[in-house]
Amino acid sequence: MVYTIRPRKGFKLSSIISFVVILSVLITIFISTIIGYKTERKSLFNNTIEMNGIAASNLSKTTESLVLSMQNSLQVTADYFSDIELSDENVLSQLDFFMGTSPYFNSLTIVNSSGVIVSTSPNNLNLIGSKPDSEATIDALKLKKASISKPFKAITGRLIVLVSNPIFDREGNYKGFVGGSIYLQQANIFRDILGVQSSTANGSYFYVVDSAGNLIYHPDKERISENVSGNPVVQKLMHGLSGAQRIINSQDQNFLAGFATVPAAGWGIVSQTPQDHIADLSENVIQEMVKFSAPFVLLLVIISFWLSRMLAQPLNRLANYASRLSVEGENVKPLTMDASWNYEANQLVDTVAVAFNKLRQQKEELHAEANTDALTGLTNRRTMGAITNLWKQQGTPFSVILMDLDHFKSVNDRYGHHMGDEVLKFVASVMLLEKGAEDYCCRFGGEEFTMLLPHASEGEAVQVAERIRLRIEQSVTPIGESVTMSLGVATFPDVSEEVFELFKYADEALYQAKRDGRNRTVAYSSLMHMARI
The missing domain is CATH 3.30.70.270 (Reverse transcriptase/Diguanylate cyclase domain)
Structure with a gap:
């Protein structure tokens, strides 16, 4: 019998080598990209929440200093009127003088012990002789000590916070109180000191709440006086706690928030950034890395097909290096290979080395940027x-x-x-x-x-x-x-x-x-x- 041997079909060694090299590089890039994405996301997450914590702490210090200055200013005013008959005609001129020298309040009011307004500055509110019945006024008269009210709507229709200080004469008799009003939805000292917030690229903003969880400062003026005590961060502030954490706010939005208390007023400050911004930044970084590496990957593909037959051994070693890189990541030493007798093989090795080294360099540059102030070049x-x-x-x-x-x-x-x-x-x-x-x-x-x-x-x-x-x-x-x-x-x-x-x-x-x-x-x-x- 005559046996016919059928030829076995298969892939050429050069094609197999090229396939292995290309596949190894792509897998390496994919794994490195995933690792880089997760690492960058975690780093940005930690940095953002840390910076918001620092921002909230700094703002709380500023606000604390502001509140103490307000109270000191009212104390000085109250001390002055302790020896003056509150019905005297010169009360108005003296109150105008204090109003002119105090940058803290939108208006000043003197209320006697019977709850009747004796004088106001500016004197354009037509309130002299009236008897306000707001909870803030009643509490100030009842407490007979320095206090800061919750946001409330005054008889003028304005939404205000009342900072008050009692007036006692030399014998210790209670005469009434002097109150400084802050118009929450108009230009006020908070907007002067903390600034008028504009929309930012990353959606970050900060706000201030009182001890009951009411908004007293917010970039959206329409939300001022809104109660947000259901917010987990606000609840912690109401218990006197400071810190930073990821939260879902009262409008079901995910934020990275830092928060700090203002002990002098019982207030709290929250600085927060949308969590979606972190994902966007991480994706942008990965896209840049992919764009940067794409030309080198394309070059590698072209060269691998062209020189596969002559570069079997060098390419095999490159594939092994790529496999190690995908497993060990940054622990792998820089790519170094002994010079080959084949000029093309040497060029290919050098090209791959440049590609991976530049990727490392880019990551190091990103790390340096994360530790340096972009404007001044100083340490951040x-x-x-x-x-x-x-x-x-x-x-x-x-x-x-x-x-x-x-x-x-x-x-x-x-x-x-x-x-x-x-x-x-x-x-x-x-x-x-x-x-x-x-x-x-x-x-x-x-x-x-x-x-x-x-x-x-x-x-x-x-x-x-x-x-x-x-x-x-x-x-x-x-x-x-x-x-x-x-x-x-x-x-x-x-x-x-x-x-x-x-x-x-x-x-x-x-x-x-x-x-x-x-x-x-x-x-x-x-x-x-x-x-x-």
């Missing part, structure tokens, strides 16, 4: 926190200089935010001129800057701060004129052994510099000395 707040925590763990003494430009809002108002940014960059350049080799210059946020000086005493830090302040004051900035700044200094561990408290004390010294007239440096130890005196 996140990195600053890591540095100070490390120094604390190592027991390294250091000083903090907290700086804030004086009246910077007027620079933006007069010259625009673009020139304001140029002034900020100018300040950063001055700081870099004065920094030592081991010092760190950071942008704290807005027009606030920080300098960290390891192993520097308070006196040395004050000298550096003064050099910076004088340079700023004596220099012509990009707006064609000089600006000034106020500075606060605190030292670890002399002032505090906790980093958070250290920055708090530096901030208190800074605000003392503001109160003392601005354009000066104040060390926290001097505040401690004054307190002991």
Whole structure:
């Protein structure tokens, strides 16, 4: 019998090698993309919620200072009227004087112990002699102590918050109270201090609630006085808690929120960012990575088909490397292979090496951007926190200089935010001129800057701060004129052994510099000395 051998069909070795290489690279890119997406998403999630926590904390400090200043202003007014007959004709002129010198309230009112309005400023409300029956007025008369009301609609029809302080004569007899009104849905001190929020690219915004969960500040004025106590974050604020977490708000929207209390008023501040924004950012990063790597993948495909027969062995080694990369990720050492006798094989290896190394480089650049302030090039707040925590763990003494430009809002108002940014960059350049080799210059946020000086005493830090302040004051900035700044200094561990408290004390010294007239440096130890005196 004659047996006929049928030829076996199969794939050419060159095709198999090309297929394996291409498939391996694609799988590697896919896995790296998924890992990169998850890593980037987690990083953005943590950074966003951390920054919102920091933002809420800073806003709470600003609001706390504002509320205390309001109460102090009313206390001074009440003390003045303690010796004056409230029915006297000069009450109005004196009240107008206090109104003119106080930036906190939209109007001032004096109510006697019988609940009758004696005088108002401005005197255009036609309320003198009337007897308001609002819960806020009744509570103020009943409590006979400083208080802040819930939002309520006054007899003028305005939605207001009433800040009141009792008036007693020298014998301790109750005469009534002086009340400062804040018109919540009109221009007020909160909008001046906290700013009028505009829509942002990422949808972030902040709001303020009172102790009962009522909105007293919100970018949507129509929502002011709305009760949002069902919000989990607001519930925590109502119990005096601060922190950061993911939430579903009262309108069933997912947010990453930071929140902090304002102890002086029992209020709370929430700063939040839509969670969907994190997914969008992560997808954008992955898209950029894919766009960047696509040309190299295409080049690899073309070269693999062209040189498959000659490059069987080098391609096999490339496939093994790709497999290892998909499993071990960044732990794999950079691609290095011994030179082949085949010139084309060497070129292919070099091309793949460049592609993967550039992907690594891009990731490193993204990491660097995450730790650097985009406008000034200084270290950002996140990195600053890591540095100070490390120094604390190592027991390294250091000083903090907290700086804030004086009246910077007027620079933006007069010259625009673009020139304001140029002034900020100018300040950063001055700081870099004065920094030592081991010092760190950071942008704290807005027009606030920080300098960290390891192993520097308070006196040395004050000298550096003064050099910076004088340079700023004596220099012509990009707006064609000089600006000034106020500075606060605190030292670890002399002032505090906790980093958070250290920055708090530096901030208190800074605000003392503001109160003392601005354009000066104040060390926290001097505040401690004054307190002991």
